[in-house]
Amino acid sequence: MLRIDRRLILHLDWLLFGLTAVLLALGLMTVSSLVPRLGLRQLLWLGVGGGAALVVLSVDYHTLARWAYAAYGVGLLTLLAVLALGRAAQGARRWLSLGPVTLQPSELFKLVLIAVLAQYLAGRQGERAGWDRVIVPLVLAAPALLLIVKQPDLGTGLVLVPVVLALVFVGGARWQHLGLLAGLALLCAPAVWFLLHGYQRERLLVYVDPSRDPLGSAWNVIQAKITIGSGQVWGKGLFGGTQSRLAFLPERHTDFVFAAFAESWGFAGAMGLLLTYGLLTLRGFEVAAGARDSLGSFLAVGCTVLLASQALVNLGMVTGLLPVVGIPLPLVSYGGSALLTALGAVALIANVRMRRFA
Amino acid sequence: MRRTRPESADHRGRIVGLLGVLGLGFVAISGQLLNLQVLSGEHLAQLSDKNRLRVRPVAAPRGIVFDRTGLPLVDNRPAFILAVVPRDAPDLRAVLERLAGLLRLPVTDLVERLGRVPADSPWPVRLARGLSLDQVARIEEWKLDLPGVSIQVEPQRAYPTAHFAAHLLGYVREASESDLERGRGRFHRGDLVGQSGLERLHDDFLRGRDGAERIEIDAYGRPVRILERQEPVAGAHVRTTLDRRLQQAAEEALGAQSGAIVVMDPRNGDILALVSHPAFPVERFSGPLDRETWLALIEDPTRPLLNRAVQGTYPPGSLFKVVVTAAALQAGLITPFDRLPCPKTWTLGDRVYHNWEDRDRGALTLREAIQWSCNTFFYQLGLRLGPDRIGQMAQQFGLGRLTGSGLAGERPGLVPTPAWKRQAFHDRWHPGDTVSFAIGQGLLTVTPLQMVRMMAAVANGGTVWRPRLVERIESADGVLLRHEAEAVQGRVELAPVIYDFLREALLTVVQDGSGKEARVPGIAIAGKTGTAQTHEFRDTADRKRRDRDHAWFAGFAPVEDPRVAIVVFVEKAGFGGQVAAPIAREVFKALFLEKVASAGRES
Numbered sequence: 036m037l038r039i040d041r042r043l044i045l046h047l048d049w050l051l052f053g054l055t056a057v058l059l060a061l062g063l064m065t066v067s068s069l070v071p072r073l074g075l076r077q078l079l080w081l082g083v084g085g086g087a088a089l090v091v092l093s094v095d096y097h098t099l100a101r102w103a104y105a106a107y108g109v110g111l112l113t114l115l116a117v118l119a120l121g122r123a124a125q126g127a128r129r130w131l132s133l134g135p136v137t138l139q140p141s142e143l144f145k146l147v148l149i150a151v152l153a154q155y156l157a158g159r160q161g162e163r164a165g166w167d168r169v170i171v172p173l174v175l176a177a178p179a180l181l182l183i184v185k186q187p188d189l190g191t192g193l194v195l196v197p198v199v200l201a202l203v204f205v206g207g208a209r210w211q212h213l214g215l216l217a218g219l220a221l222l223c224a225p226a227v228w229f230l231l232h233g234y235q236r237e238r239l240l241v242y243v244d245p246s247r248d249p250l251g252s253a254w255n256v257i258q259a260k261i262t263i264g265s266g267q268v269w270g271k272g273l274f275g276g277t278q279s280r281l282a283f284l285p286e287r288h289t290d291f292v293f294a295a296f297a298e299s300w301g302f303a304g305a306m307g308l309l310l311t312y313g314l315l316t317l318r319g320f321e322v323a324a325g326a327r328d329s330l331g332s333f334l335a336v337g338c339t340v341l342l343a344s345q346a347l348v349n350l351g352m353v354t355g356l357l358p359v360v361g362i363p364l365p366l367v368s369y370g371g372s373a374l375l376t377a378l379g380a381v382a383l384i385a386n387v388r389m390r391r392f393a
Numbered sequence: 394m395r396r397t398r399p400e401s402a403d404h405r406g407r408i409v410g411l412l413g414v415l416g417l418g419f420v421a422i423s424g425q426l427l428n429l430q431v432l433s434g435e436h437l438a439q440l441s442d443k444n445r446l447r448v449r450p451v452a453a454p455r456g457i458v459f460d461r462t463g464l465p466l467v468d469n470r471p472a473f474i475l476a477v478v479p480r481d482a483p484d485l486r487a488v489l490e491r492l493a494g495l496l497r498l499p500v501t502d503l504v505e506r507l508g509r510v511p512a513d514s515p516w517p518v519r520l521a522r523g524l525s526l527d528q529v530a531r532i533e534e535w536k537l538d539l540p541g542v543s544i545q546v547e548p549q550r551a552y553p554t555a556h557f558a559a560h561l562l563g564y565v566r567e568a569s570e571s572d573l574e575r576g577r578g579r580f581h582r583g584d585l586v587g588q589s590g591l592e593r594l595h596d597d598f599l600r601g602r603d604g605a606e607r608i609e610i611d612a613y614g615r616p617v618r619i620l621e622r623q624e625p626v627a628g629a630h631v632r633t634t635l636d637r638r639l640q641q642a643a644e645e646a647l648g649a650q651s652g653a654i655v656v657m658d659p660r661n662g663d664i665l666a667l668v669s670h671p672a673f674p675v676e677r678f679s680g681p682l683d684r685e686t687w688l689a690l691i692e693d694p695t696r697p698l699l700n701r702a703v704q705g706t707y708p709p710g711s712l713f714k715v716v717v718t719a720a721a722l723q724a725g726l727i728t729p730f731d732r733l734p735c736p737k738t739w740t741l742g743d744r745v746y747h748n749w750e751d752r753d754r755g756a757l758t759l760r761e762a763i764q765w766s767c768n769t770f771f772y773q774l775g776l777r778l779g780p781d782r783i784g785q786m787a788q789q790f791g792l793g794r795l796t797g798s799g800l801a802g803e804r805p806g807l808v809p810t811p812a813w814k815r816q817a818f819h820d821r822w823h824p825g826d827t828v829s830f831a832i833g834q835g836l837l838t839v840t841p842l843q844m845v846r847m848m849a850a851v852a853n854g855g856t857v858w859r860p861r862l863v864e865r866i867e868s869a870d871g872v873l874l875r876h877e878a879e880a881v882q883g884r885v886e887l888a889p890v891i892y893d894f895l896r897e898a899l900l901t902v903v904q905d906g907s908g909k910e911a912r913v914p915g916i917a918i919a920g921k922t923g924t925a926q927t928h929e930f931r932d933t934a935d936r937k938r939r940d941r942d943h944a945w946f947a948g949f950a951p952v953e954d955p956r957v958a959i960v961v962f963v964e965k966a967g968f969g970g971q972v973a974a975p976i977a978r979e980v981f982k983a984l985f986l987e988k989v990a991s992a993g994r995e996s
Contacts, residue, residue, distance in 0.1 A: 205407045264429040264437025302430040306423065313419050320412050324405050336408065340415070347418040354425040 046389045048322070054315045055366060055381050061308060062367030065296045068273050069288045073369050080371040087375060088382035096386045100157075100330055103150035107175070110147045113140045114182040139372035141183045141191045146379050149198060149337030151175055156206035157330035168208045169216055172199060190362035194345045201340040202333060205323075255291070256355050262294040263305070263354060270301030288369045290361055293353045308367075309350070316343040322388040331387035338380035342366075345377075447478065447608050449517060450581070453601030454548035456628030458562060458591060460637040461663070461864065467562055467592075472549035473524040475532070476517040479510060481541030488539055495531045496521065508570075510582070519567070519583045523549060550585075558640055559672035560700035561800075561862070563590020590700075591631060591862065594799050598866045598874060601628030627869035634663035634864050642983030643668045646976045652944075652963035653701040653841040654980065659849035659949060659958045661879040662858025664798075666980075667842075669701040701962065703796075703803040706838035710925030710969065711766045711907075712945050713787075713833025715851060715895065718763060720786035721774050722891045729894055732756040733774065735767040741824060746772055749924065763898040764906035766922060768832050775831020780822060783830055784810050789885045790847045790857065792839050797859040797882055806843060809836035834926055845960035848947045850885055851899070852919075852955035854892050857883040900952050903974075910974035911946060913981045919955075920948020920977065922969035941965050946973035950981060957984055 067074025117140055152172050176199045184192040297305040319339025326332040342365050349364040351357035363370050365377040458467040482488045493500035506520050529544055550565055565585040572586050587596035604625035643654045643666045656666040673690055721727045735754040739746045748769045762770040793808030811822035829835030850857050859880040866875040899919035902908040907922045923945030944966045949958040961973040
């Protein structure tokens with residue numbers, strides 16, 4: 036199964052590969068400059084993730100999708116297990132310890148959910164679109180979302196929402212149904228408020244009124260803004276970042292890594308990074324539009340929206356446009372599970388493109 | 394597997410639509426980057442360059458706890474706090490050692506306070522609270538050698554006296570690691586958190602919200618100027634139902650003895666006073682506890698941490714005869730006109746049961762039996778009633794369940810039933826169990842709070858109140874945040890004539906019976922004494938020793954229109970009539986003769 040067809044190598048998406056490599060390099064560089072020890076660890080994760088990506092690449096995505104439902108079942112059980120016996124850090128149970136490494140199953144589950152939804156929707160193509168086109172994907176996504184939010188990992192839960200909606204949308208749901216769904220969602224919004232944990236509510240409130248908690252969330256946002264802004268147009272250079280190096284910036288190598296990057300490379304560098312994500316998104320949608328079949332198209336849409344929305348939400352949060360929710364910057368932030376997931380998503384897109392003629 | 398092409402044109406259109414939506418996001422981020430880095434870049438760079446910007450928390454004053462007349466029970470007073478910003482102290486260890494020398498503290502204490510705070514943290518860490526003026530002067534003198542160290546003034550709890558209402562009010566301490574974990578961002582390291590009593594029950598209201606100051610500091614970590622100040626929001630004020638002067642009088646009446654006193658208004662369940670002795674020194678608890686104090690409190694055989702009024706469970710002794718009497722009259726087993734013998738001893742099977750006094754009183758009416766608290770009389774009555782009817786009546790009076798006071802650690806006590814005994818002891822219920830049950834001994838246990846509530850129910854004609862400790866909570870600027878209405882937990886449905894009989898019988902107890910010592914001239918006081926055995930007698934001489942018995946008195950006044958119910962419990966002190974009743978008398982005196990506000994005022 037691991038035998039790679041030479042023809043496939045010829046069709047390898049070098050643009051996608053190049054864009055990914057740029058982001059990985061920038062991330063590795065920034066993380067190493069902040070916490071050298073973690074840079075090395077990130078490199079190790081990159082090795083593991085690269086290997087996993089090669090495996091994903093080498094297996095036809097149709098074969099992968101056949102396993103989607105089984106993986107979905109296993110995934111739900113794993114999420115339950117995390118709730119029951121996961122390792123708690125900062126009040127949240129998100130991690131599972133596996134010997135020396137800890138995994139965050141909610142991260143990897145994102146890909147499984149995309150595969151399940153793509154598989155389901157692909158099977159429905161060519162039929163008249165009914166309510167099931169909207170309801171079934173939501174029903175598939177709901178238990179996972181609940182489990183993830185319960186961990187609590189609001190950020191991961193949150194990025195799954197645009198992914199699910201995007202798949203429902205391109206999966207051919209009727210406009211009337213989508214409209215009704217949107218109306219319903221608006222009605223339900225107040226209920227979500229009561230499901231949130233106290234600190235999650237506080238974060239949203241702090242977003243509306245940062246002065247509520249000048250020592251907590253507001254501090255993060257204010258410091259992140261100062262850090263980004265102080266980079267000005269050309270930046271302070273890789274080791275010139277005083278804000279991020281001097282620990283003014285919390286979570287500077289994980290969720291807030293972009294602030295450190297923008298401090299070092301200024302507006303020019305930040306726009307370059309943004310552009311790279313933009314091109315990656317464009318390429319992903321191009322692959323989706325030109326895929327051989329609907330399964331491939333849906334997989335590509337899901338993975339692209341996952342990467343793009345995660346990047347946008349993270350950047351929005353770090354620049355103070357969105358409330359602080361814990362989401363890493365894909366391919367750049369430090370963190371093993373997130374890196375594995377992001378590489379997996381890129382590999383799935385490449386997988387679809389490679390086999391567009393087969 | 395079926396491989397399908399998506400409905401082509403629409404499909405591509407929708408992908409372009411998605412791209413458009415995401416594109417908007419990219420545009421928004423670009424705009425914000427332009428704003429931050431190019432338009433405001435210079436300004437933000439300046440802020441960052443100074444690198445001397447600190448945020449200093451401004452502690453919110455905790456809410457004040459008032460009594461029902463508006464007198465403060467707990468207040469705040471400014472206290473000096475010693476804090477250090479680890480980032481501003483290049484050699485933190487040396488600074489701590491110097492501080493330890495100046496304050497005459499072991500350096501390990503200070504290191505411990507720093508805990509797991511990283512060495513480059515820009516946040517101030519509180520090292521000590523409540524410095525003396527002398528200590529402050531010494532630190533100010535050496536200021537230049539203490540980079541990163543600052544003295545701040547923060548409000549701190551002040552109590553009228555060290556032990557005043559300690560159990561009820563509770564105490565505050567800096568949030569522990571587990572508080573921080575549980576609190577999930579509700580509080581920060583160094584915040585004061587209520588740990589017991591009302592301080593804990595209403596911590597969310599009392600705490601308020603801290604403010605902050607953005608300050609510029611110089612190379613020594615000394616503030617140069619305040620750039621911005623955000624005022625803290627003071628904690629909400631709690632208006633309790635307590636009467637401070639009555640509480641004080643009750644504490645004095647109990648004196649040095651171990652025990653509890655609770656005073657309740659039978660008309661609405663308000664707790665006017667709640668005393669438990671020995672108490673712990675509240676103030677010392679607020680600061681960092683040293684190991685010795687901690688161990689001394691934990692291992693103290695008199696258990697000062699135990700709130701005896703709600704956490705202590707004891708056999709009620711003869712107080713329970715009130716319940717048995719109510720049950721017997723309700724069941725029609727006896728009328729006020731029937732008589733039963735009251736011999737010195739009474740035999741059941743091969744076991745001999747004694748009365749508490751060494752004399753045969755002949756045949757007594759129910760009222761006389763209560764007046765003289767005749768055990769042998771009640772043995773016979775109890776046996777006729779049986780455990781189920783006694784137990785049901787006890788439960789109606791609110792025994793064996795939590796009262797709903799909300800105080801942490803409150804215990805329900807136990808009303809035993811044959812079924813329960815079978816389950817817990819794998820033993821059947823013996824007639825002897827019923828005999829003990831009838832005089833409030835054996836497996837039955839109650840809290841003093843339950844006893845005062847029972848007496849209040851007799852006084853008010855059957856209403857079992859949920860004790861009310863807090864009447865309302867108001868924000869510092871006077872907005873009503875919460876009002877606790879009086880609440881009924883249960884009702885004891887008895888014929889009114891039974892209540893009349895009980896009140897009258899309890900009046901004779903104080904006027905001319907076992908409770909004579911509680912009498913205050915000019916006030917019609919009703920009550921019942923109790924002497925609860927805490928051990929099995931080994932022989933006759935042992936039976937005469939009373940120093941291991943709990944002394945009880947529970948009552949209410951004035952009988953014609955009861956305004957207060959009271960329970961006095963004294964641990965291992967002797968006869969209820971000799972020990973507890975005189976204490977109750979002192980409290981009644983304070984209530985009625987010294988014109989304590991709560992008793993005189995109509996609610």
